[in-house]
Amino acid sequence: MHTVLLLADVPAQTLPARSMMAFTLVTHIILVPLGVALPLITLIMHGYGLRHGDATALLLARRWSAVMAVQFAIGVVTGTVLSFEFGLLWPGMMGRWGDVFGLGFGVEGWGFFLEAVLIAVYLYGWRRLPARTHFLVALPLPFAALLGAFGIIAANSWMNTPRGFTLDAAGNPVDVDVRRAIFTPIFGPEYWHFVVAMFVTAGYVTAGVYAKGWLRGRRDRYHRLGFTVPFTFAAVFTPVQFVLGDSIARQVFHKQPVKFAAMEIVWKTNTHMPEYLLGRLHPDGTVSGGIKIPQLDSILAGFRPDTKVTGLTAVPASDRPTTAQATLVHWTFDIMVGIGSLLLLLALWYGVLWLWRRRLPVSPWFFRGAACAGVASVLAVECGWITTEVGRQPWIVYQNMRVAEAVTATRSASLWIMFALVIVVYVFVFGSFLVVLLKMRSRWRLADAKGGPRPPEETPQAELPETDTPYGPRSTGSRP
């Protein structure tokens, strides 16, 4: 009964707008780890190659930067769509709060700007710049990426723990304090959790490609190096992420207790709360399915079984996620933690063997795990994001503005049509992206299989009618 009333209050635009935002974010997030961390991993490989005069390492760095070129380009456009969606879908939020929390995006914009410039120089500098200059010019790249992440996470954490303003009689924000609005309580934990997640994910995704080749029997130095560098990078950060993840969960417990209640499907505020692994929360507050571990939730939240955990019912039904949303948040949270734990085991296996024996594991099961780790960590990132965003429902600005108040007044039919168009466009773009990546891979594999230096006339001309080779090198006339 109560739910029906609530649904009636929600404008028809909310569902298409939320679906569209969710869809475009889910897809953009796939590219984010590579955007933030692939430059760093590539630079590590590049630096290694330069230092040791290692041709294989430099080849890997060059190939990764070719992938980076395509990936960054797609990321730029899907990211631009997101900034349009702030206006197209949530004009109410930007109109009222834009001047309170928008500045973070300004920092992000500039970080991104710097990143685009540096990536352009790096990608197109391989040929003409001196090797050292080329490497040095690219060194600020990871910092620019971190600056960009700073802006985005500042904005998102403000939506979760908004502050830095007071409300006047009409409910409009006044007395804006920009510093407090950027460094909100959840900002620190969220930022580091996010950055390390990007590092770990990019490392496992990159290493996974070579783990697969290793399993298929391509056990040369090229694959060994392509696997070891990114995997080590990710494995080092995995335990760090475990600690950070644990810490942010506790911060959420303190700063967004209702979200924490949804993450752990806690219905009534109480001490000695059990922990549920998976399971489903019903509208009457009962939990079905799942594995119940007595006391554990209270212990995890406050290190003591008598820690009091706030339940969903501590706030009115209209101010908390629905039970279906809570179940979703609980599942995504558990899946993320589960994947994180498995990745930790994988990283320990690798680390222990490396420290004791100075060698890679030989078990195919290790490499099977490593091959899956990339996909698994992307899944974990998606789950973490769903936990943050759905756990905040029904608020767009926590306890200050509902999603329903922020949504555009454009007819919901237009929104659905646009959503359909966006799906078609994205399927085309991401499908093509995948095809291009696979094509690059098979082209390189073909070139590697032929192997060995060969005279230029043996270059397979028939295969290259449309590359830039027949036009002659670009350098003709380009230099004074």
Added chain:
Amino acid sequence: MIAGVVAVVLLLAIAAYACGGGTDYGAGFWDLTAGGAERGKRPRWLIDHAMEPVWEVNNVWLIFALVIMWTGFPVLFQQVFTTMWLPLALAAVGIVLRGAGFALREPVRRLSGRRLYGAVFAVSSLLTPFFFGAAIGGVASGRVTATTTASTDAWANPTSLLFGLLSIAATATLGAVFLAADARRFGAPDLDRYFRRRAFGALAAVAVLAVVALFVTHGDAPHVWHGLTHGVGLVFVIVAALATLATVWLLTRPSGHWSRVTAVGVVASAIIAWGMAQRPYLIPASLTVAEGAGAHTTLRWLVLVTVVALVLVFPAVALLYWMDTHGELEGLTDAELRRDAPSDPS
């Protein structure tokens, strides 16, 4: 006062996007009109090579303009995106298709694939500036207000249509002028002539549309018309006209650096003239700069962030454009991604 400064920054960001992004859209326009696979091969080759290193950077100007808009003038952002829903949504889709089409065309081998991505890239290069122009036309003619919802009239009106066409013509001009100069740099004088001829055509279209615009805005956007024909607005209109004449003169001879400068001058002063003509309004006759401005402290921080960023970003961008126009940047070829490639490609 501080709101005025931020408004000027916003205007400059829009001008920068119109010039940087506009050049890219123009390149797409000439890609579309280059003809069949065989005839259009050389112009398309030039377009690919000229655009390659910088197009993402050009795109970032747009994001920067959006950020200033929602942080500095949240109400303006809300009203524009509510009223201009359809053109802006379509422009966003166009940006995705265009960027993806261009980025993906490069690594694709087969002719059919290149055709598909090339067509996607070219068509969206045409539509996107049109919709941006249409949205600006809606703002200039005061059709964006607090109470209007998304309607066809907001962007399908004489001023919007004209501004849309003017955007296409202006981007085509920029594209042709830059490509002509690039052709000379790449040692292809025939393409220099090819693109200078096209730049003439596009510039003529800009001039005709600009004159028509003066007549149309007289009735349809009286505030902007008054601003364009008086005071600072008029000064920039005159600058734009002089830059047009200078561009025409420079286009009669083999391209050098200066034709780019004057072409950018045409577009940038036109945008600035429009902005000055709107004073003191963000949206003529309904929302002034002072009314639309965000919190005072935020504006101060926005200016600070802009200044700091200029110190950081400006040298980087200048370096990139310099390296690009001096041929220091070029893409990796397949040969360098093979295992037998020399370890140090330089």
